[in-house]
Amino acid sequence: MDKIQRNERLSVIIKTLCDNPNKVFTLGYFSEMFGSAKSTISEDLDLLQKTFKKNSMGNICTIAGASGGVKYIPSVSEMDVRETLEELAKELSHPDRILSGGFLYMLDIIYNPKWVNKVAMIFATKFSGLGIDCVITVETKGIPIAFATAQYLNVPLVIVRHNNEATDGASVNINYASGSAKKIQTMVLPMKSLKRNSKILFIDDFMKAGGTSKGIIELANQFDSKVVGIGVMIETGLPVKKLVGNYHSLMKLNTSEMQENNSIDIKPNI
Amino acid sequence: MDKIQRNERLSVIIKTLCDNPNKVFTLGYFSEMFGSAKSTISEDLDLLQKTFKKNSMGNICTIAGASGGVKYIPSVSEMDVRETLEELAKELSHPDRILSGGFLYMLDIIYNPKWVNKVAMIFATKFSGLGIDCVITVETKGIPIAFATAQYLNVPLVIVRHNNEATDGASVNINYASGSAKKIQTMVLPMKSLKRNSKILFIDDFMKAGGTSKGIIELANQFDSKVVGIGVMIETGLPVKKLVGNYHSLMKLNTSEMQENNSIDIKPNI
Numbered sequence: 001m002d003k004i005q006r007n008e009r010l011s012v013i014i015k016t017l018c019d020n021p022n023k024v025f026t027l028g029y030f031s032e033m034f035g036s037a038k039s040t041i042s043e044d045l046d047l048l049q050k051t052f053k054k055n056s057m058g059n060i061c062t063i064a065g066a067s068g069g070v071k072y073i074p075s076v077s078e079m080d081v082r083e084t085l086e087e088l089a090k091e092l093s094h095p096d097r098i099l100s101g102g103f104l105y106m107l108d109i110i111y112n113p114k115w116v117n118k119v120a121m122i123f124a125t126k127f128s129g130l131g132i133d134c135v136i137t138v139e140t141k142g143i144p145i146a147f148a149t150a151q152y153l154n155v156p157l158v159i160v161r162h163n164n165e166a167t168d169g170a171s172v173n174i175n176y177a178s179g180s181a182k183k184i185q186t187m188v189l190p191m192k193s194l195k196r197n198s199k200i201l202f203i204d205d206f207m208k209a210g211g212t213s214k215g216i217i218e219l220a221n222q223f224d225s226k227v228v229g230i231g232v233m234i235e236t237g238l239p240v241k242k243l244v245g246n247y248h249s250l251m252k253l254n255t256s257e258m259q260e261n262n263s264i265d266i267k268p269n270i
Numbered sequence: 271m272d273k274i275q276r277n278e279r280l281s282v283i284i285k286t287l288c289d290n291p292n293k294v295f296t297l298g299y300f301s302e303m304f305g306s307a308k309s310t311i312s313e314d315l316d317l318l319q320k321t322f323k324k325n326s327m328g329n330i331c332t333i334a335g336a337s338g339g340v341k342y343i344p345s346v347s348e349m350d351v352r353e354t355l356e357e358l359a360k361e362l363s364h365p366d367r368i369l370s371g372g373f374l375y376m377l378d379i380i381y382n383p384k385w386v387n388k389v390a391m392i393f394a395t396k397f398s399g400l401g402i403d404c405v406i407t408v409e410t411k412g413i414p415i416a417f418a419t420a421q422y423l424n425v426p427l428v429i430v431r432h433n434n435e436a437t438d439g440a441s442v443n444i445n446y447a448s449g450s451a452k453k454i455q456t457m458v459l460p461m462k463s464l465k466r467n468s469k470i471l472f473i474d475d476f477m478k479a480g481g482t483s484k485g486i487i488e489l490a491n492q493f494d495s496k497v498v499g500i501g502v503m504i505e506t507g508l509p510v511k512k513l514v515g516n517y518h519s520l521m522k523l524n525t526s527e528m529q530e531n532n533s534i535d536i537k538p539n540i
Contacts, residue, residue, distance in 0.1 A: 006277065007276065007321070010280060010281060011280060011284055011318060011322070011325075011327075012327070014281055015284060015325075015327050018284075019288070051278045051281045052281070052285075055282050055285075099438075101436055103436055103439070105437070105460075106437075107429075107460060107463050108463065111426060111428065112426045113424070113425075117421070139410045140410060143413045143414065143417070144417045147383070147413070147417055148417075151387070154383070158381065159377075159381060166369075166373055167374070168369075169370070169373070190375075190377060192377070192378070193381075
């Protein structure tokens, strides 16, 4: 019987932890749930910790002390990152993806849970440990990736929009110059949606000149908040100098290649 | 040793299945991974099936035959649905949420992974088994809920926008009348983003008169596709008669109450 009980406990613990990444559960929570001693739960967690480590499934992290407990921190190994990005580059290099005007079609990737979760997991691994309070993005195309990243980091998502809506309440508007199109655009963020003194992670699908990132940094300032990380899935090779310095991009796209030779040159940043 | 091995196998299988809801894995996949006999994996799956059932963690479903395998189908019990919706109604009833103009502030709910996943899981449970090919939504506020629903159903997400973008390629535009504001709006969907003959699930955060749902049905027609389900988080009590008949809403909001008495009357649809 004991064997079955341990199996059952392990199953429930894994499911609970993995459904709630980065959320702390006390030992008491599980010991009450199963009617088991805390020392038994502790042994279970030891086992899980080893299994997760051995199989590169992320970390089961125990926190000592009275307010202690256990949480699951999702992470991917460098090898998995490399593999994912190489596979993604291959997928994005298909000639069918070139649209008239020399644009790259990628909606099927950035909206597909399969790819979105892989990309978001890479961002969560990269920016974990910065004490992020929320993930921010600008509508529309970056939303799924930003949402999935927020989910892995267990923080709220904040979406900046281009227009005000009545259902948002009082909002802060800023104008910013998109670095590539030299166009003035508006960013709107409802007052209620971002707490003062937040540490913010900005996630987006694409960066050309970095104008949007710069806008987000300025908008964050209006909320006495700070952008502590910027993650974009793809950056373009040109312009070489972006409007922001400290960002992390997963792939680099050579756009001139696409316009001149009708072929796609995209490479993982590894 | 055998005991540890079984624990380890179970842990890896659960993590793999739960990270990939509704995706079929063959027994051979796991038997190769562990170097175990298929009969051993089969026993493991039996154990998991029982544990998942007993603890209401969704279903581990085995598919017989040569192309058979196993998949995890997320689902919530009726009791959990009731509990979630009652908690959500309480959260949404807080007087602080009333904005000037008699609107209800809910961005913190519909962008927060904690709530989004609960709501999406309810939709996934409700619409599982309809053979959905993709989840569709209209930018912006419904995107996180629609994305999470797509993730649980293991299908792509499609986002309809209000404006065309160069990076989307050739697109289909339709005009539709928003049923409440009597305003003509535009919906745009890139040709590449939806396959012909798709079975579509439309997910949104809010329904007033149902004009957007009606627009989505018309847009789907342009792609020879069919909306087989509509799920909205909140519908308003008025107008009583919506522009579409067959939809599933989780909660009902009495908006006149908010405008007249400055109080929030929202109730779960259970």
